[in-house]
Amino acid sequence: MPTLPWLDPDRTTPLLEALDQRILVLDGAMGTMIQAHALDEAGYRGERFAEGGDEALALEQKGNNDLLTLSQPALIRDVHRAYLEAGADLVETNTFNSTALSQADYGTQALVGELNREAARLAREACDAATAATPGKPRFVVGVIGPTSRTASISPDVNNPGFRATSFEELVDNYSEAVAGLVDGGSDLLMVETVFDTLNAKAALFALAQEFERRGGRLPVAVSGTITDRSGRTLSGQTAEAFWYSVAHAQPLFIGLNCALGAKDLRAHVDVLSHVATAHISCHPNAGLPNAFGGYDETPEQMAGTLRQFAEAGLLNLVGGCCGTTPEHIRAIAGAMDGLPPRAIPQTEAAA
Known part of the structure; x- marks a missing residue:
């Protein structure tokens, strides 16, 4: 089967060139x-x-960060702008929990399509403004597809190991709705991120393939997994190498690791990915491990210094931050990458 054409080569080509x-x-x-x-x-x-208004929601919304795309769009736009001003080339949409499964906790499943579309539109506006201000440095929108609040591989009930709180088919339906909104809103690429269960990720990739086929074109796809602890495995039990081989069929533009651990603890796993993957490599770790109060203590300088070592070793094509990171972290990381060449991509697994 021939490869589907890019949906928007005018935006995709600058990304590949960069x-x-x-x-x-x-x-x-x-x-x-x-x-x-x-x-x-x-x-x-x-x-x-607002409570008592025409669109008042029955359940408590505090903590529903994705809803802010609709209720406080200026706040989300300002976050994107701050990261772009700090040196980010790509900004992620505010859609980590914008699936029906995750929004069910707040009774806002009916808003999923709008949440994804508007989140991509806000990020698109911010990126277009930044690109216009610095024409030689195009900026790109990453449509974020989170893992949902359910896992297809592991039972949430220790007394019933065969039970599953969701199914592959339900996940595909959830992801399909999210993907349609992210594409319509103007995403440049789509990232299945914070993958703790590879079966969930496979459902997302299947949904992406279906949506691309329906539209007659495709966007670049990225995948970012989560090594849940120092065991070096995802929650569903895979090493970084096994994770790559599980999703390689989707031909991701880049694959990487994010969340759970700080940069220092991710080094060995990024190294493994760099040697086996025939895609670009990304890493956006936490600002260290959480402290006793759930905060993150790694300074911008500390994090940037560690990630510069990754780059000097030829491990990186893309780099950023996850939990605990701020525009100050991204500014320091961008400065640390200045002048360092991107990782060379192996042409075949054998060459890796």
């Missing part, structure tokens, strides 16, 4: 930036969903 030229910088944590605002219930609802 990856050939330098190490690209992803943005940092959205949740960390939102938490700094210390929003209460009214803050999460905004005017649109």
Whole structure:
């Protein structure tokens, strides 16, 4: 079967060219930036969903960060702008939990299509403005597809190991709705991220393939997994190498690791991916491990220094930050990457 054409070659070509030229910088944590605002219930609802209003929601919304795309769009736009000004080449949409399964916790499943479309549109506006200001440095929108709050491989009930809280088919339906919104909103690429269960990721990749076939074209796809602890495995039990071989069929533009661990603890696993993967390699770790209060203590300078060592070893094509990172972290990381060449991609697994 012939490869589907790009949906928008005018946006895709600059991305591919940029990856050939330098190490690209992803943005940092959205949740960390939102938490700094210390929003209460009214803050999460905004005017649109204010209690007693025409679109009032029955359940408590505090903590539903994705809803802020609709209730506080200026806040989300400002987060994107801050990361772009700090040096990010790519910003991620505020859609980590924008699937029906995850939004069910807040009773907002009916908003999923709009959440994804508007989140991509906000990121698109921010990137277009930044590109216009610096024409020689195009910026790109990463449509984020999170893992959902359910796992297809592991039972949530220790007394019933055969039970599953979701199914492959339900996940595909969830992801299909999210993907359609992210594409319609103007994403440049789509990233299945924070993968703790590879079966969930496979459902997302299947949904992507279906949507691309329906539209007669495809966007670049990326996959980023999560090594859950120092055992070196995902929650569903895979090593970094096994993870790559499980998703390689999707021909991702880049594959990487994010969340759970800090950069220092991810080094060995990124090294493995770099040697086996015939795709670009990304890494956006946490700002260290959480402290006793759930905060993150790794400074921008510490994190940038560690990630520079990754780049000097030829391991990286894209780099950014996850939990606990801020525009200051991204500014330091971008500075640390300056002048360092991107990793050379092996042509075949045998060559790796």
